Amino acid sequence: MLQWLFGRSFDPNEDIQSLVGRIVLVTGGNNGLGKETVLQLAKHQPQEIFLAARTRSKAEAAIAEIKAAVPNANVTFLELDLSSFASIEQAAKDFQARSDRLDILINNAGIAGVPYSTTGDGYEIQFGTNHMGHALLTKLLLSTLLKTAERPDADVRVINVTSKGHMFAPAPGIIYDQAALEKQKSLTRYGHSKLANILHARELQHRCPSITATAVHPGVIITDIYNTYSETSWAMRFLTPIAKAVTPYGILPDVYDISGGALTQLWTASASREEVRSSYYWTPIGVKSAGTSYAQDAGLAAELWEWTEKEFAKHGL
Template sequence: MLQWAFGRSFDPSKDIPTLAGKVVLVTGGNAGLGKETVLQLAKHEPKEIFLAARTRSKAEAAIAEIKVAIPKVNITFLELELSSFASVKQAAKDFQARSDRLDILINNAGVAALSYSTTKDGFEIQFGTNHMGHALLTQLLLPTLLETAELPDADVRVINVSSKGHMFAPPSGIVYEQAALEKLEPLGRYGHSKLANILHARELQRRHPSITATAVHPGVIITDIYETYSKTSLAMRYLAPVVKAVASYGILPDVYDVAGGALTQLWAATASREKVRSNYYWTPVGVKNAGTKFAQDADLAAQLWEWTTKEIARRAL
């Protein structure tokens, strides 16, 4: 595909090594990039894939479809609502009851372009879902990740699916007062949450060097945020169909269909450990990117980590 020429050529069927014995967890695995990620990883014989999603019926339908292509794969549904700390805690508990190892955690799920509201735990809905929910899940699974990292030949990865949209974060970077986020447009709140995804991965690897943690921009996936925006933006209503039409031809850099959009997170989850851990943010496919000045701010990453940890402790632990 021509779109691969703008980055690293990566063919999941050939370039993903065997995953024999490994356990994988993918959030939002029932549709879109998550489903494609589960499908491609399933081809390489992992011990088990946990497909985390909100709705059992949709998850089971996705699992059934994947098993048509790969009958022997072991996929387990894990109920997870990232906007609810109670659900995240239960999901972590359910996972740990079934598995004593976790080799690859792909924090893929997310929401975009939502009107202002807050989660039950008091966070702006996009920040609460995209960052806080994944941060709590990662924290609760961290003991398992670290124990797995001590095993012979271990190669533990945590991949946060961020977005180039992090450039739309507010001028102050991270906003800790959640009510203040109401003043931002939906895209600004989305960018705020995606910036947090990058900073979280960056600080996770710094604090726990036995784990390879990084964030990725999957590309412009027209079936995601742009579909939502087309309902509220007149300009996007006309632009989205045009971009969608050319995406399949691979003639625009950074514009992908779902299969192409999953490549960077698949690459980050399975490519050379030394290469992947050499940067905290990647664009398609496997291209180093510094991100915005806020994404480059190691002090901000540490500050967000400390704030997140305290907020989690207040509400969930």
């Protein structure tokens, strides 16, 4: 396919520079894009990668596979359930007890296409996991990120994995009334949470200029996450098998397998600091994008940040 359809060329084996001495944390690192991201970063000798996931057995199986491919990899399990504030708070404490620096935080984990429900803390499940969970984790690790950014060799990055699906966010972009979200379709609620990921990265960069914060759309990745959509959408039930069949041949632009889907977050984790900081949102592979009008709204980003902080305060966080 023509190069313009797929963005820049990027080979993680050749184009990621040495990560010696760096500490990395990847959420949802036990499968899919997260696992591939950990694997590729591990090849470049970071001091340690924390693989954050809910289930120890699945995380340890993933770590074993990664170490089989990269024998000298130092990958550590960090227990984390992004739908639970208590779990996130404990994960942050566990991390900070084991490391006094954090160079790269990749907020990769997420859920999609699930029926309406709420987290134990009272937030719509997709918004609560994809936005509130990652926003709280970032908040609780912010002191470590900022401390690391003071080092002479610092290059601290926070990468939120979002989606072009943010275009499905409802008017007026963000709905703060979590009960009202029950009236929205599952895809709309997903887009709502993914828009929040972009706005969070945008405002984090604004408030903490010593940190490089951005959001990435990895492409349309045909993984098991689409099985959920197929259960609730006749269109996805029809289109998913077709997309899976043609993905290996590069026929469809912006549709990738796991290894291709991880490239944009790997690029943002390793490309030049100045270039990555030049956009709050990237599409494959390393293509600058503005996103929707809501994603471009700096006022909405600040509003969401303030609302999120007030919600954390209600929970004593």
